[in-house]
Amino acid sequence: MSATDPVLLSDSKEIQERFSRMIRETLSAIFNSFSDDSAFSGIGPYELREKIGALGFLPEQGKGFEKVLEETEKEILPHLLRTWSTKYMPHLHSPVLTETICSELIIACFNDSMDSWDQGPAATELEESMIHGLLALYGFDPEKGDGCITSGGSQSNISAIIAARDWYCARKFNWDVKMNGLPPEYTKLRIYTSEISHFSMDKASHILGMGYQAVRKIPVDSKCRIDVKAFAKMLEEDVAAGLYPYCAVATFGTTDFGSIDDAVGMRELCDRYGMHLHADAAYGSGLIMSRQFRDRIKAISICDSITVDFHKMFLLPISCSAILVKDRKLLECFELHADYLNREEDEEDGYINLVGKSMQTTRRFDALKVFMAFQTRGVDGYGKIIDTAVGNAMYFYKRISEDPAFMAPVEPELSSVVFALKSGDEVNKKVRRLLLSEGTVIGQTVMDGRVMLKFTLLNPNLEHTQIDAIIKRIKELESSLL
Numbered sequence: 313m314s315a316t317d318p319v320l321l322s323d324s325k326e327i328q329e330r331f332s333r334m335i336r337e338t339l340s341a342i343f344n345s346f347s348d349d350s351a352f353s354g355i356g357p358y359e360l361r362e363k364i365g366a367l368g369f370l371p372e373q374g375k376g377f378e379k380v381l382e383e384t385e386k387e388i389l390p391h392l393l394r395t396w397s398t399k400y401m402p403h404l405h406s407p408v409l410t411e412t413i414c415s416e417l418i419i420a421c422f423n424d425s426m427d428s429w430d431q432g433p434a435a436t437e438l439e440e441s442m443i444h445g446l447l448a449l450y451g452f453d454p455e456k457g458d459g460c461i462t463s464g465g466s467q468s469n470i471s472a473i474i475a476a477r478d479w480y481c482a483r484k485f486n487w488d489v490k491m492n493g494l495p496p497e498y499t500k501l502r503i504y505t506s507e508i509s510h511f512s513m514d515k516a517s518h519i520l521g522m523g524y525q526a527v528r529k530i531p532v533d534s535k536c537r538i539d540v541k542a543f544a545k546m547l548e549e550d551v552a553a554g555l556y557p558y559c560a561v562a563t564f565g566t567t568d569f570g571s572i573d574d575a576v577g578m579r580e581l582c583d584r585y586g587m588h589l590h591a592d593a594a595y596g597s598g599l600i601m602s603r604q605f606r607d608r609i610k611a612i613s614i615c616d617s618i619t620v621d622f623h624k625m626f627l628l629p630i631s632c633s634a635i636l637v638k639d640r641k642l643l644e645c646f647e648l649h650a651d652y653l654n655r656e657e658d659e660e661d662g663y664i665n666l667v668g669k670s671m672q673t674t675r676r677f678d679a680l681k682v683f684m685a686f687q688t689r690g691v692d693g694y695g696k697i698i699d700t701a702v703g704n705a706m707y708f709y710k711r712i713s714e715d716p717a718f719m720a721p722v723e724p725e726l727s728s729v730v731f732a733l734k735s736g737d738e739v740n741k742k743v744r745r746l747l748l749s750e751g752t753v754i755g756q757t758v759m760d761g762r763v764m765l766k767f768t769l770l771n772p773n774l775e776h777t778q779i780d781a782i783i784k785r786i787k788e789l790e791s792s793l794l
């Protein structure tokens with residue numbers, strides 16, 4: 313190890329000065345890699361694998377920070393994805409607000425953990441305060457509801473499904489899943505979600521011991537929203553066949569199309585059959601900040617639980633999500649006491665331990681990013697960011713709908729547009745690969761068996777002229793292939 317590398321932060325001014333220099337050098341390495349406006353270097357997988365493999369694993373003697381930073385700057389940074397580029401638009405994977413990069417530095421420096429009050433006093437209180445605010449923001453009563461910051465939409469969804477299953481089994485079979493495991497009827501439990509919903513529902517059902525067979529996929533209409541009539545028919549048939557529908561998931565923003573399910577129609581059916589209604593708003597939750605479009609998700613408050621992802625439309629660094637529940641009892645499924653960690657006697661005296669609401673034990677202080685972004689931007693600043701993203705999707709959709717070279721079957725409700733060149737699957741696939749090699753990254757998916765391209769527009773710096781330029785480039789590449 314180099315003699316100048318401090319092992320830990322401390323109150324020593326000398327250490328602080330050395331650490332500040334490390335941060336300055338890191339920043340300059342980052343900025344040196346901002347070579348142009350492309351999103352990616354365009355390197356292919358085999359060449360990159362070789363480069364990365366040559367970096368080595370664990371040397372006998374440490375090389376010191378400067379040397380390691382130099383190698384990282386030379387070999388790794390140039391081939392990282394530049395999410396801030398307006399040429400990056402394939403996934404629900406966002407660029408990040410500058411103030412939240414500073415939050416990450418604070419989180420890493422202090423390394424508080426969210427499991428018990430004595431591992432993060434201010435962190436615990438801030439997360440609780442943010443959860444309280446989020447409950448009100450999404451239309452839940454903060455005095456009755458509860459929530460927890462999670463690692464992402466998949467974890468938020470599985471948390472909701474565990475809570476829904478345990479709640480249903482207690483009510484329907486007088487069965488305590490936490491104590492006894494799955495009830496004898498477990499093979500007959502069913503969860504309902506749209507055929508284009510996120511695969512985290514299938515993963516959750518597998519992990520929870522009920523398998524993919526327990527996930528009933530409801531067909532969607534021409535706007536990619538759940539067909540509520542088909543859902544009603546499915547429920548009727550399933551109940552007649554002796555099955556137990558315990559939960560339905562309304563997606564507020566499907567991954568590909570950004571379509572928003574009819575939660576009002578689904579709520580009516582869930583009430584009729586005694587089911588939990590979960591809102592997977594991993595994508596669409598950001599619309600709450602928009603004065604122009606927030607009504608599109610107003611039905612979110614009639615759901616029993618909500619997944620909110622901050623590392624998508626909210627532009628926070630990975631990872632940051634929340635699960636919110638209307639009735640705080642739902643999160644009791646995660647409560648468990650350990651003598652070493654979360655003693656009940658401490659909790660009676662106000663030392664809250666958030667481990668009792670989470671699937672995780674050690675957990676990051678991600679609530680700080682939400683706090684710093686909300687305080688920095690306010691509703692006004694966030695509203696402009698969200699409105700720009702949705703406005704750009706509307707603009708792009710209009711442009712390609714008017715162009716005979718393209719098809720775009722679904723009008724966007726959020727900020728993604730699925731489209732295709734009419735010249736066929738192979739051309740669409742090749743155009744995407746060629747764009748990637750030029751440093752423009754766009755998405756690809758399948759609709760009705762056809763290869764489609766996809767723009768997921770989250771970047772508020774993207775301008776209409778840049779959208780026009782990409783449309784032009786796609787057509788040029790198509791011509792070169794025909």
Ligand SMILES: Cc1ncc(COP(=O)(O)O)c(C=O)c1O
Nearest residue numbers: 404464465466510565566567594
């Ligand atoms: C609708 C929806 N739900 C859930 C998820 C999973 O979120 P995460 O990737 O944060 O686990 C995604 C991811 O894209 C999504 O689009």
